Amino acid sequence: MTFVRKHAVLLSLVVVLAIAPFLFYPVLVMKVLCFALFACAFNLLLGYTGLLSFGHAAYFGAGAYTTGYAMTAWATTPELGLLFGVVTAALLGAVFGGLAIRRQGIYFAMITLALAQMLYFFCLQAPFTGGEDGLQGVPRGKLFGLIDLGNDDVMYVFVSLVFLGGFWLIDRIIRSPFGQVLKSIRENEDRALSLGYDVDRYKLVAFVLSSALAGLAGATKTLTFGFATLTDVFWGTSGEVVLMTLVGGVGTVLGPVIGAVVIIVLQNELADKVGSWVLVILGAIFVVNVLLFRKGIVGEITARFNRT
């Protein structure tokens, strides 16, 4: 019973994921899962370390492109492709994060944005990214050389497992001794420093972990859809992940997942009906979010629940 209580969130996600493909288009659910993982990775920084990275698409995109490249050019198996994407994103996070954490607050955010823009233009020009076309027709391959992911149902199970694994890991990090230190840095950086914590090193490790998981999300997205394009490294994607996290509830475990569901479903439903107006609608949601429910959907519900 204690097992059920302790892993209640994770178990309910398993149940939801088991039912979801019967109610919704599985490819849409997979897209939601990739972005949900991306938002959870982002939330590890914003919600649990207090760092606003405004260029997180860089790591999502790095994972997306490198996995796509490995799958296409080297015809690796998907698990190796994903690993390659994750490692690349982590290394990129170590370099970019290492530069950005020297500054705080708005300066940190601006540096992460500037570095992400550099990567965007790199991807536009580099010979192996396909320029404006991106990488198209990336094969899904056979998992461990055995299981063909070409079938959407098999792929659905695979993406669900990747998402659950990433979600579990983030939850674990938040509750670990390391997570406690991150929380103390978010709460009062000077005090953490005066207790003898080398806050910059903790921030950097958090940044690398977050980048690696964002890379995993991007890499999984490439496998699912078979392409990696400039949108994956675009600043708009960085903005989207901020929006998802804030709408769902920053600093809550489930918030980014709910946020991703809301934003992706809205985009999907509205794209045909209102065209580019979808951006205006998302902007309006953001304004309402900041003015009326700053804690986000999950944050507000938890607050209500605790009050009664």
Add this chain to the structure above:
Amino acid sequence: MSPDYILETRGLTREFSGFVAVKDVELKVRGGSIHGLIGPNGAGKTTMFNMLTKFLLPSSGSIIYRGSDITGERPARVARRGLVRSFQISSTFPHMTVLENVRIALQRKMGGSFQFWRSERALDHLHDSAIRILASVELADYANLNAVELPYGRKRALELATTLALEPELLLLDEPTQGVAHEDVGRVVALIKKFAQGRTVLMVEHNLSVVEDLCDKITVLQRGQVLAEGSYQEVSNNPQVLEAYVGVADE
């Protein structure tokens, strides 16, 4: 240097774009004593504190702690050497529980704080020590409350408890009774007295009766320079000190 001194500064100076906040200060803190740092507003007390704990780098001069030069060291490193500060404004981790506030300090001593793959249960064995420390500042009953929910005086006690959990050799207290309700000052003083045993304390304090009560030795700063030094009796009878304080009172 003489081995009795745990902390020494030599010609310590800090300038802020032309304005000299601290000038040529030679401070010697004897091991095991409670040393007071007083002076009118703007005398450079907090600047001194920030330099000693490396939150500010000195423009010139050096800081010697237990015989080694720590002038160029980073703040976290200095804290790990056992020189730990409190802040002027009560400084807690507001959205962590009272217990977690103390535990985070205990955790630092234990090490292994980069282990992101371990469960929080790895910290459970620290609970008993944390509760014991909280009990010593009469906060054990509040252990599961968030720090932000405590009244101000209790936050002060919590900050002290967090600092003491590190078992610092040299404790730097920046105005420990500031903002504490009049009737609670006695409790804070008693706490400091209790924990000063076997340790060294350097404190900035405005409340002179607290200084009289606690401090073995007092250094008076004025305009960034040492004006006088000695016991409370000596310092309080020093005509220059009187003038400095009365001068301020006249403004």
